[in-house]
Amino acid sequence: MKSPLNDEELVRLYVDTHQSDYFNILYERYVTKVYNRCMSFFKDHETAQDLTQDIFVRVFTRLDNFQQRAAFSTWLYSISYNYCMDHIRTGKRLNTMPLESEFADEVADSDDSSTLHARLQQLSQFVDDLPQFERNLLSMKYEQGKNVQEISEELKLSESAVKMRLKRTRDKVRELHTRRARL
Numbered sequence: 001m002k003s004p005l006n007d008e009e010l011v012r013l014y015v016d017t018h019q020s021d022y023f024n025i026l027y028e029r030y031v032t033k034v035y036n037r038c039m040s041f042f043k044d045h046e047t048a049q050d051l052t053q054d055i056f057v058r059v060f061t062r063l064d065n066f067q068q069r070a071a072f073s074t075w076l077y078s079i080s081y082n083y084c085m086d087h088i089r090t091g092k093r094l095n096t097m098p099l100e101s102e103f104a105d106e107v108a109d110s111d112d113s114s115t116l117h118a119r120l121q122q123l124s125q126f127v128d129d130l131p132q133f134e135r136n137l138l139s140m141k142y143e144q145g146k147n148v149q150e151i152s153e154e155l156k157l158s159e160s161a162v163k164m165r166l167k168r169t170r171d172k173v174r175e176l177h178t179r180r181a182r183l
Helices: 007-017 020-042 045-065 072-093 099-109 113-128 132-143 148-155 159-182
Strands: none
Touching (some): 007 020, 007 045, 007 072, 045 072, 045 159, 113 132, 132 148, 132 159
């Protein structure tokens, strides 16, 4: 949808009327540019798509904070840049090693089938101690073999939310395992 209105006029009209058409015009104008900005950071299509959507949700919820000190495009690119940098910083802090590979190393070191059985039972107990939602999430991913997109559609969550919840759940199981190993 082409519009003769400039960005700042569209923002003002959206803030005044809350008609989504105004925001949609802004979205269409800038979605490719924001996506390209995200791709320049991550070189991964899925990550860039997720971050682009997250950025536009953030912009959408903060449009009434836009004070027109700079052009809308400058404000949007600043948010995009900062969001990508935050994601990079967070990603460096997060250990994203899959849970199964950590336990697979231990299992591979074990020749004794009774030890293997005990470790698998222990892992099962750790998972059983999780809240139902987290057990379901692990089940969908590892037992049912669903990918992040399928899980996101089924749970009506963004893909980035699914990824983060999976990561946090794996971290909980890993922490339970680490605590038990110290005993």
